[in-house]
Amino acid sequence: xxxxxxxxxxxxxxxxxxxxxxxxxxxxxxxxxxxxxxxxxxxxxxxxxxxxxxxxxxxxxxxxxxxxxxxxxxxxxxxxxxxxxxxxxxxxxxxxxxxxxxxxxxxxxxxxxxxxxxxxxxxxxxxxxxxxxxxxxxxxxxxxxxxxxxxxxxxxxxxxxxxxxxxxxxxxxxxxxxxxxxxxxxxxxxxxxxxxxxxxxxxxxxxxxxxxxxxxxxxxxxxxxxxxxxxxxxxxxxxxxxxxxxxxxxxxxxxxxxxxxxxxxxxxxxxxxxxxxxxxxxxxxxxxxxxxxxxxxxxxxxxxxx
Amino acid sequence: xxxxxxxxxxxxxxxxxxxxxxxxxxxxxxxxxxxxxxxxxxxxxxxxxxxxxxxxxxxxxxxxxxxxxxxxxxxxxxxxxxxxxxxxxxxxxxxxxxxxxxxxxxxxxxxxxxxxxxxxxxxxxxxxxxxxxxxxxxxxxxxxxxxxxxxxxxxxxxxxxxxxxxxxxxxxxxxxxxxxxxxxxxxxxxxxxxxxxxxxxxxxxxxxxxxxxxxxxxxxxxxxxxxxxxxxxxxxxxxxxxxxxxxxxxxxxxxxxxxxxxxxxxxxxxxxxxxxxxxxxxxxxxxxxxxxxxxxxxxxxxxxxxxxxx
Numbered sequence: 001x002x003x004x005x006x007x008x009x010x011x012x013x014x015x016x017x018x019x020x021x022x023x024x025x026x027x028x029x030x031x032x033x034x035x036x037x038x039x040x041x042x043x044x045x046x047x048x049x050x051x052x053x054x055x056x057x058x059x060x061x062x063x064x065x066x067x068x069x070x071x072x073x074x075x076x077x078x079x080x081x082x083x084x085x086x087x088x089x090x091x092x093x094x095x096x097x098x099x100x101x102x103x104x105x106x107x108x109x110x111x112x113x114x115x116x117x118x119x120x121x122x123x124x125x126x127x128x129x130x131x132x133x134x135x136x137x138x139x140x141x142x143x144x145x146x147x148x149x150x151x152x153x154x155x156x157x158x159x160x161x162x163x164x165x166x167x168x169x170x171x172x173x174x175x176x177x178x179x180x181x182x183x184x185x186x187x188x189x190x191x192x193x194x195x196x197x198x199x200x201x202x203x204x205x206x207x208x209x210x211x212x213x214x215x216x217x218x219x220x221x222x223x224x225x226x227x228x229x230x231x232x233x234x235x236x237x238x239x240x241x242x243x244x245x246x247x248x249x250x251x252x253x254x255x256x257x258x259x260x261x262x263x264x265x266x267x268x269x270x271x272x273x274x275x276x277x278x279x280x281x282x283x284x285x286x287x288x289x290x291x292x293x294x295x296x297x298x299x300x301x302x303x304x305x306x
Numbered sequence: 307x308x309x310x311x312x313x314x315x316x317x318x319x320x321x322x323x324x325x326x327x328x329x330x331x332x333x334x335x336x337x338x339x340x341x342x343x344x345x346x347x348x349x350x351x352x353x354x355x356x357x358x359x360x361x362x363x364x365x366x367x368x369x370x371x372x373x374x375x376x377x378x379x380x381x382x383x384x385x386x387x388x389x390x391x392x393x394x395x396x397x398x399x400x401x402x403x404x405x406x407x408x409x410x411x412x413x414x415x416x417x418x419x420x421x422x423x424x425x426x427x428x429x430x431x432x433x434x435x436x437x438x439x440x441x442x443x444x445x446x447x448x449x450x451x452x453x454x455x456x457x458x459x460x461x462x463x464x465x466x467x468x469x470x471x472x473x474x475x476x477x478x479x480x481x482x483x484x485x486x487x488x489x490x491x492x493x494x495x496x497x498x499x500x501x502x503x504x505x506x507x508x509x510x511x512x513x514x515x516x517x518x519x520x521x522x523x524x525x526x527x528x529x530x531x532x533x534x535x536x537x538x539x540x541x542x543x544x545x546x547x548x549x550x551x552x553x554x555x556x557x558x559x560x561x562x563x564x565x566x567x568x569x570x571x572x573x574x575x576x577x578x579x580x581x582x583x584x585x586x587x588x589x590x591x592x593x594x595x596x597x598x599x600x601x602x603x604x605x606x607x608x609x610x611x612x613x614x615x616x
Contacts, residue, residue, distance in 0.1 A: 004376035006332035030416060034423075037413070038358065038430045041488065044445040046432065059570045063459040121342035145601055146354050149575045149592040153360055153585045154353030174349035177342035179499065206327065214596050227612070236438040238552045243580055252438040261444060272449060277402060278441045289436045296436060297496050 033111040048255065052076070054277040058085070059272050075276040083299040088260075089096065089267040094248040098278055100258040103281075106171050106252060113176035114230045115223050122185025123211050127197055137186075140179045156243060170244040171252070175234060181226055185301070188222030221295070228292055229299035232285055337401050361589035370588070378590035384493035388591065390566050391574045392598075398479055398570070399547040404611035406543045407536055415524065417495070418502045428499075435460030439489070441558020446485045447472070451557075466500025472596065482568055485553055490546070494539045502528070515601060537610035541603050551576060566591055571595050 051059055053071040078085040081095035124130070125137050159170040192215055200214040216223070241255040251259065257277055260269040289296050363371035384390055413431060417424045423438065434442065449455045451472035461468035471477040499520050513523045529536070551572035559575045562569025575595065581587035 007375075025489070029422070032423075033421075034416065034427050038427055041430050041434060041492070044442075044449060044488070046435075047449065048441075048445060060454050062462060064389070066452065075366075076572060117341045117345075120338040122393075124335040124486075126333040128338070131336070136339070136343070143351055143354055145600065145603075147592070147596050148548065149572065150357050150589070151350070151353035152575065153579050153589045154356040155349060155355075156359070156579070157368060157585070158349070158353065177345050177347060179350060182342055197601035205329060207338075211338070222407050232436060236440075238440050239576075254438055254552075257440050257444065258526050258531075261447075261556070272443060273446075275397070275551050278444050282437050285436050285438075288435070289427070289433070292534065295431075297432065299491060 004088045008160070008211050027303045032217035048275045048279050051272055052279050054272055056270050060074055077281070079273055079276050079280065084140055087270050088273055089269065090248075094251060095237055096253075096254070096280060097255065098249065099253050100280070102168075102251060103235055103253040106168055107231050109172055109222045110175040110234045111227050112183060113172075114181045115227050117177035117225060118226065119185045119189075119216065119219070120211065121182045122187075122189050123215055125182065125186045126189035127192065127215070128161050128207075140182065144179050144183070152239075152243075159244060165244055166250065167244075168250065171234075171237070171240050175230075178230075181230060184223060185219070224292075225295040225299040228288060228295045231288075232296075235285060257281060318587055320508075326456070330450055333564075346415055347353035357589045357592065361586055361593055363536045363586045365583070365585040374586070378587045379594075381587060382594055383591065387566070387569065387574055388594075390562070391569045392565065394479070394562075395547055395571045398482060398486075398542055400410050401483055402547055403540050403543045405483075405487060406490060406494055407540055409491050411498050411532070411536065412540065413491065413495045414498035414502055414529065418499060427491075428495075431495055434489045437489070442485065443553045444490050446481065446553070447557050449483045465485065472557065473564055475563070475567040476562050478565075478567035482554065482570075484556065486546075486550070488554070490543070497539050497542075498532070498535060501532050504532050508563050533610060537606055543605050544602050544606065548572070548595055591611070 032036045050066070050068050052075050053068040054065065054074070055070070055072070055074070055248070058065050058068065058070070074083070077083040079096045080089060081090065081097065125133060155174070157172070159165055164170050196211055196214060196218070205213065210215070236254060238254040238258065241252045242258070245251060245255060246257075257274070260274055260277060332466045360371075360579050362373060362375060364374045364377070365371045371456070413427075417428055421427075449457065451470040452458060453468060453470055455470075457467055458470070471481045509527050509531075510523050513527055548571050554570050554573055555566055555576070557563070558568035558573075560573050560581060562573060571591075575588055575591050578591055
């Protein structure tokens with residue numbers, strides 16, 4: 001704590017840092033700690049990327065090689081199935097490219113459905129009057145307190161009875177409209193002024209036209225945030241695919257990675273290829289995150305907005 | 307609604323346009339919420355109730371089961387794996403929650419100031435939060451488990467015998483602790499930052515004029531005003547501990563690793579359900595887990611409110 005005392009004693013809490021401010025020991029110390037923390041948070045990513053550029057022998061050497069001495073993109077070509085490889089056992093002949101596509105399809109359908117259907121429901125909860133509105137909303141909130149593990153077995157049985165095991169339906173249908181998304185969109189919709197909706201009605205807009213042409217454009221930032229974290233949730237989802245899929249051609253990226261990793265089944269995959277596949281799998285989310293950070297943070301910390 | 311229920315020989319086509327509009331107006335809210343409620347009913351609400359029934363059954367297969375009363379719940383008292391998982395989860399929770407709060411509040415407090423490069427720091431600290439948990443597991447499995455990791459090299463330069471952190475029971479919990487903190491501190495930091503931004507700057511200004519130093523204004527302004535936000539973060543971390551699955555699965559497997567030191571609640575529920583196919587017992591475990599989570603959350607809320615009223 002001492003560094004904070006010194007730092008804040010040396011400089012006022014806010015306001016631009018004036019160039020004449022003496023560089024105090026406390027401020028250097030604060031920055032040093034922030035930098036060390038930064039290295040700790042970044043290092044695993046750095047290690048993954050640098051390993052993905054190395055041949056296997058350069059990973060299994062002592063002392064470790066921090067910078068790849070003979071970097072190449074071979075691992076990427078190998079994992080994509082573009083160059084022949086005797087190091088990797090693609091289960092069922094399915095490569096990273098196919099799995100990447102699978103994950104994309106599942107996440108895109110879910111995201112589109114969730115944004116549209118949750119916005120509709122959220123609009124009804126926030127702005128329309130109907131019988132049972134509060135009771136329905138409260139029952140939804142109540143179930144959000146129950147951890148997902150409770151629904152694990154019942155959902156498996158339901159999917160088995162529907163003959164949906166080994167299909168994408170269990171990963172797509174329930175996610176088309178989630179309680180969290182409805183809750184999120186409702187909070188956003190309450191900020192839309194009633195006068196605006198009233199005016200649309202007077203101008204002759206029906207209920208759907210009012211939603212689609214007047215309300216939806218206003219809550220577009222909320223939809224964008226929902227779209228981003230909904231996509232991320234499905235892209236990263238592991239438990240569902242693990243339970244419902246065991247045909248390699250249906251695998252999503254996280255399941256593909258887990259299967260490549262020795263613990264699950266088949267011939268173990270060398271670590272440099274695992275790191276390469278891992279990096280490819282998180283790349284889309286990292287890129288979206290870096291360009292649309294605001295929406296990510298808004299959505300992921302939504303619970304704290306009371 | 308009168309228009310609908312009146313028997314009409316003319317058929318719906320002859321209802322005047324204004325009334326048709328009126329019906330749509332009345333029905334619209336239900337039409338708007340029904341896709342959500344149908345899905346939510348089948349895959350969200352019904353399973354929660356259905357799980358209670360499942361937990362009273364002994365399942366022979368997906369289709370046949372037999373009522374066995376409370377036997378699945380009685381088994382909780384004799385199941386060694388459940389006791390180990392519960393105590394592991396509680397021990398880790400006792401370590402994780404305070405560390406998480408302290409670290410995230412400290413980072414938030416520093417980065418709430420106009421410090422140079424704070425956007426870069428924030429972005430970097432938040433990066434693990436958007437990373438797939440499977441990848442997090444893979445990375446930490448190597449970085450903390452392999453002798454060919456940078457850590458292994460460091461150990462070797464100092465001539466310390468090192469076989470990786472994950473082979474020995476006593477090192478598994480610290481490894482999981484580090485992984486959880488790495489993944490979630492940035493997330494909690496953002497929650498704390500949102501809270502800090504709602505504290506009026508004038509309060510700090512007034513305290514400074516009255517001669518308070520940085521530590522004093524942190525302890526007497528920030529912490530009391532952040533009490534609810536801190537409690538919220540603590541509750542989320544507690545709930546998270548009882549729900550951890552992916553990272554632990556990748557790091558130690560469903561066996562829980564050496565000495566079962568990494569066996570957690572999330573792992574045994576999965577194991578009973580989908581490796582032993584004890585659907586009934588898995589549901590009893592999941593309900594026990596849910597009750598523990600809800601009780602702990604209420605205790606934390608209660609403690610926060612009492613502290614606030616004093």
